[in-house]
Amino acid sequence: MTNNNQVNRSKRRFLIATTTAVGAVATVASAVPFVVSMMPSQRALAGGAPVEVDISKIEAGAKLDVEWQGKVVWIINRTKEMLDTLPTLRDRLVDPDSDVAQEPKYCKNLTRSIKPQYLIVVGICTHLGCSPTFRKEEGAVDLGAGWPGGFFCPCHGSRFDLAGRVFKGVPAPTNLVVPPHKYLSDSKILIGEDTEGA
């Protein structure tokens, strides 16, 4: 009989195929016969092991989903046009300067990121924990005049911009959470660990 949990776990493994639990990598060289134990297990991911991600294949304007600590983390390769919307929204946002600490200090800036091009954010709404949808095109959903694209939580209508900052007049109280992370190279990031402290 098919076990739904097993099916879901298999799907998740597929979705995070480009990720690697760092703790698991360290065991590869010395424990070749124990192949199964070297896999980046769900237990390791749920337990908070940092996750290494290759970001080189994310197309301009696209989003990649990865799993870290049992949560979905989005990585968005923002175009210049997307970044250009950020300074225009101040008056429409609850916390445009990220004064409520929802990100590490090194991401307390306009783009809420280390490199402006890449937004790395936990894809969980700060209202009741639903996962918003990525609506990058203006007019992709009827959200009134001037919707510049971002993230829309359909269950209660919260909206976030392309830096994960929450709009005024919606139930979500704070910006989306930026997890600790660092760049290992131009094409690799590590989610769940940094060098500067949160």
Ligand code: FES
């Ligand atoms: S959980 Fe997102 S608006 Fe309610």
